[in-house]
Amino acid sequence: MTTTLPVEEKHFQAALTADFYGYENLLPEEERKLLLKARDVVRSEVKPLVNEYWAKGEFPRELVDIFRGLGLAGLPYEGYGDPLPAASNLLVGMVSMECTRTDASSATFFGVHSGLAMYSIYRGGDQRQRDRWLPAMAAMDTIGAFAMTEPLGGSDVAGGMRTTARWDGENWVLNGAKRWIGNATFADLVVVWARDEADDQVKGFVVEKGTPGFSPVKIENKIAFRIVENAEITLTDVRVPEANRLQEINYFRDVAEILRATRSGVAWQALGVMIGAYELALDYAKERRQFGRPIARFQMVQDLLVKSLGNITASWGMLVQLARLQDAGIFRDEHSALAKAFVTSRMREVVAWSREIFGGNGIVLDYDIARFFADAEAIYSFEGTREMNTLIVGKAITGKSAFV
Structure with a gap:
């Protein structure tokens, strides 16, 4: 019985020394071109920045422009800026790998925005909310963050979330604190998770930059991810309209x-x-x-x-x-x-x-x-x-x- 290999022998040449079994060759040609584009941009434009800013513990704002030029923030979300009609999860994963291969901090900035924040809206928002926020996020004209972890809640945040949401008849009122929230010091919007006082269920809220009562403070003195601007966030009577509650998140x-x-x-x-x-x-x-x-x-x-x-x-x-x-x-x-x-x-x-x-x-x-x-x-x-x-x-x- 003859077994047909997924990749022709003549193409079994790994682009990376570490790709010993040629996994990259599993990507279709169009997807592999995008991976190679990411490799070139990250190596030529991101790598020269990272050690200086990692040592200073600062986020280089030019990273936003570099990743914007890469054009892959909307890759997993069909209809919202993705360069392919249906990018595979294998490509999405390999792009993440490629970015982290050069620098984990800058890759995490991109991952928080394109993964955690965008996917929360893509999966948790209704069609109007997706159309409202995702195009600008895919273009990286709007930067996102994701706020779940709390000062007293990491692994037990599902059952022990202390941040609360209360409907007052006109708006949702959020109170509590979040910690280790990447991008939060400069993000244009932050997806905040809070427990609804009425039904004790976790719900998601998009809090936009400048909302009164929303206060992010950069965490200093880290020994890792020093380029990422993680923040501790205090929420004091933060008022969020129903239009900013993610409509598909109920439990x-x-x-x-x-x-x-x-x-x-x-x-x-x-x-x-x-x-x-x-x-x-x-x-x-x-x-x-x-x-x-x-x-x-x-x-x-x-x-x-x-x-x-x-x-x-x-x-x-x-x-x-x-x-x-x-x-x-x-x-x-x-x-x-x-x-x-x-x-x-x-x-x-x-x-x-x-x-x-x-x-x-x-x-x-x-x-x-x-x-x-x-x-x-x-x-x-x-x-x-x-x-x-x-x-x-x-x-x-x-x-x-x-x-x-």
Whole structure:
């Protein structure tokens, strides 16, 4: 019996050193062109900025123009600026990987806007709301943020959300606080999640810049994602009209559908960090000489590189199938949870091994690897910790909940 390969042998040439099995070749030609466009723009325009601003802990405003020129913010949302009539989830994931391969902070700025904020409106808004906000967001003329995590609520935010919403007959009145909200210091709109005092259900609200009572303050002294302007937000009698309540969000299970999709995006980011760190370590090993020869000739260095490549290849294969499940419409919470838990754990190993190859040079920004090492810790933690995602998968495979 003859097996037909999905890619012709003559095309099996990975564009990236880390793409050992040629996963990129699974993309149709038109989609791969968009991926290569993202690769070129991010490498040529984003990379020169990141170390300076990462060291200062500031967001370079020119990033907005760079990603606007890339033209991919509306990629997953048919009819709202996407350059393809129906982009696959595999392309969306690989674009996220590509951005993170250069810098996790700037990729997160883009992911918060294009993923968390835009998808909340795309999935949670009615047609009028989608038409009202998404075209400008796809063009990146309007920048979005997503506010769910709270100062006292991370993993337990579903049942323990303290931010409240109360209908006073004319407007919704929001009170509470949010923390770790990326882009919030400069975003034009923020999707805020709050518990309705009347029915105890979580609902979504679009709070526009300048709304009285909405106060974002930048979080300082971070050791990771230093380019991202995370904020702590205070909401004091913030009045929001019914037209700004996401009409298709009525229960937390609706919110969970959004998180299911964005959690898979974080797994793709983790893959990008692995690839970026591995590429840096591989290049360094070929150039760095000790005992009169490149350290790439040392068996222990090769061992670290091969283990890293194995983690990358296994994770990439998992995410390819995850994207296929999304495209087929049979994508479940436990699918994205397993990917997030597994891939971010493998990422932690790869950045540690890669930094080890650099020795003392691995702790300074000059060689880039220190930034990857630090930023990996943020990706490991957000969108559900490894433990929480493990419990989601554990419940799915045993039928028994181990949540407290």
